[in-house]
């Protein structure tokens with residue numbers, strides 16, 4: 001199997017490419033749950049859902065989250081009764097959260113619920129949460145402590161970030177199958193996700209980092225930073241808050257010492273020597289994925305860099 005560590009929107013594009021250029025059943029995707037939240041009484045897993053919807057061909061491309069052509073009648077009705085509506089859930093999207101919450105309430109694990117949702121939507125890749133235990137990314141900002149979604153959606157990433165913690169991580173166990181999958185993988189792919197708030201929480205689950213350090217499988221990451229800034233979102237701000245360079249070099253350092261290869265854009269080709277000094281091989285490719293063809297092209301580069309056949 002090819003193990004992929006994944007956040008939400010950036011990961012979704014690369015994973016869709018991988019599912020197109022190789023047999024989807026070969027993919028074992030470990031998804032971030034650090035930005036899961038309880039909203040209107042429901043368990044919402046934004047990153048798992050973005051990946052599921054993308055692989056099911058349902059993702060709304062313009063927003064980057066939720067279901068394409070969704071309506072927001074429930075949201076409007078919730079607004080009318082005075083509920084908070086800064087976190088937006090579409091009507092079809094709601095069915096996913098209702099289904100997940102009912103499965104969890106009936107005693108199922110998040111791994112089981114995630115698998116059931118993916119299967120029902122026709123996803124052939126295996127998608128599991130990093131852990132069945134709650135781990136919550138929290139940011140200490142100039143506006144106080146915020147959950148990831150409060151920072152990202154409600155505050156639109158405006159406050160300065162002073163510290164990032166993964167609440168609950170020390171006590172969390174990797175989801176069933178994760179450590180074994182990493183140990184026996186033919187390759188590990190770190191998607192072009194936010195290193196601090198999408199991949200960081202996965203690495204914070206005890207046992208995962210150790211498995212990555214020990215596995216003989218090559219580890220290949222795709223840089224979410226292109227030309228000195230994030231393609232989208234606050235990755236630049238968060239890398240800087242961690243004291244890391246906003247560059248492929250900073251990304252590689254977030255994955256030290258287990259990362260073997262970093263795929264980065266041509267705009268950053270000058271960093272190759274510095275990466276080499278850090279013990280990381282670099283592969284230069286067009287790292288932007290504006291459409292399906294670009295997703296497939298980059299996915300092929302990643303497989304090749306990992307020595308895996310398409």
Ligand code: GDP
Nearest residue numbers: 007008009010011193194198224231232235289
């Ligand atoms: P989130 O949970 O929705 O923030 O999802 P991710 O962490 O998976 O995705 C956000 C990251 O994806 C950002 O840091 C972006 O810079 C990166 N990203 C988005 N689109 C692209 C792309 O086309 N190419 C690359 N290399 N990175 C991208």
